[in-house]
Amino acid sequence: MPPGWADDPRLDGLEVYRVGGAIRDELLGLPVADSDFVVVGSSPEQLAGRGFRPVGRDFPVFLHPERGDEFALARTERKSGSGYAGFAFHTGPDVTLTDDLRRRDLTINAIAEDRSGRLIDPFDGRRDLERRTLRHVSPAFVEDPVRLLRLARFATRFAAFDIAEETSALARRLVASGEVDQLVAERVWQEMSRAMMHPRPSRFFRLLRExxxxxxxLPELDVLFGVPQVARWHPEIDTGDHVMRVLDVAAADERALAVRFAALVHDLGKGITPDDALPSHPGHETAGLPLVEAVCARLRVPSACRELGLLVCRHHLNVHRAATLRPATLVDLLQRVDAWRRPERFEQFLQACQADRQGRKGRVASPVPEIDLLRRAAVLTAEVDAAALAARGHRGPKLGAAIRDERIGRVRRLLGRR
Structure with missing residues (x-):
């Protein structure tokens, strides 16, 4: 129970319950960051009169004036159109706590707590927590396509949980009905990005596929499953399976969201390889670039994720060939990925490429010496003293050429070549 809630004088005389994820996580013994509350039998005027600040546009939600916790009036919802926004909401003194909990997605999220600490659990969410089961609250699950994304995300976060068969059936019905096509980009990205930050994010995408x-x-990703690769380089054969492994490696190494997204999209070009070229994928790096761009535009992916996704898609094979590249080519690679001006992004670029190498069957723990080679090359070439070269009389284009020559020389010595 969050401190100060039970004895908060602003709540005196109100029927208030703490609800949702905070209760679930406490019962699972997990840390709770934020708590949400439902107020039953009240009105917007009553809450505003107690100093609560209204923030909800579609239905009344208020912020506590001191703590900032969210307090929503108990509500019911009725399907009135298509998609996530196609609902009519009703609030009023006739709406009960059970009415409010009934509209939630999963039973484990439909548990409430009163000010005395007593739990109200009309849909047996505690039983499903004990059984490690994700189960829908009501058949209305099929009315909101966001619930499918949340189901897959919760299954990813709580890896030990199974999805009830009847809930999986409703998820498939939701897709078949066309409701999932009404999802707005922001909600897809919100749920997908949160799922990617869990320890084994591949489950999210595999469930969506199921x-x-x-x-x-994400048709660009879906089509990768079943696409063969050369067994010598990819013992797992299947491209979709490889991408899932790469994503999980990035997650296991606790990489940033941009790295995980780059892992997800780095091989999209293999989905459009002509059949007569399989299992090889010549030119898949450049072929994948417009596909990455399309995904980013459609889902409104943040620029940091988009930029890194494109860099890794285009240059990951050159990273794996780094030890055999000509010194000048390696210097060109460092320049193309902006290694000297953006060293933090360059490190993320290398992390994604390392995950690509290790995301292959039986090779999770394999060393990737090319990554260390590129790190050392980036440091050595960044240390070239432009001022010293200018002092020797190099100016304009000649100075740029002198810097490049010095960088190439340093890489040549690093590689042990004459």
Whole structure:
């Protein structure tokens, strides 16, 4: 129970309950960051009169004036159109706590707590927590496509949980009905990005594929499953399986979101390789660039993720060939990925490429010496003293050429070549 809630005088005389994820996480013994509350039998005027600040546009939600916690009036919802926004909400003194909890997605998220600490659990969410089961609250699950994304995300976060068969059936119905096509980009990215930050994010995408939703939301990724690769380089053969392994490696190494996104999209070009070229994928790096751009535009992916995704898609093979590249080519690679001006992004670029190498069957722990080689090359070439070269009389284009020559020389010595 959050400190100060039970004895908060602003709540005296109100029927208030703490609800949702905070209760679930406490019962699971997990840390709780924020708590949400439902107020039953009240009105916007009553809450505003007690100093609560209204923030909800679609239905009344208020912020506590001191703590900033969210307090929503108990509400019901009725399907009135398509998609996530196609609902009519009703609040009023006739709406009960059970009415409010019934509209939630999963039973484990439909548990409430009163000010005395007593739990109200009309849909047996505690039983499902004990059984490690994700189960829908009501058949209305199929009315909101966001619930499918949340189901896959919770299954990813709580890896030990299984999805009830009847809930999986509803998820498939939701896709078949076309509701999933109504999802707005912001919600897809919100749930997908949160899922990617869990320890094994591949489960999110595999579940979406199982439900039939991946082909609707990320067809560029869905098509990779079943596409063969050369067994010598990819013992796992299947490209979709490889991408899932790469993503999980990036997650296991606790990489940033941009790295995980780059891991997800780095091989999209293999989905359009002509059949007569398989299992090889010549030119898949450049072929994948417009596909990465399309995904980023459709889902409104943040620029940091987009930029890194494109860099890794285009240059990951050159990273794996780094030890055999000509010194001048290696210097050109460092320049193309902006290694000297953006060293932090360059490090993320290398992390994604390392995950690509290790995301292969039986090679998770394999060393990737090319990554260390490129790190050392970047440091050595960044240390070239432009001022000293200018003092020797190099100016304009000649100075640029002198800097490049010095960098190439340093890389040549690093590689042990004459």
């Amino acid at each position: 439900f039939g939703a991946l082909a609707r939301l």
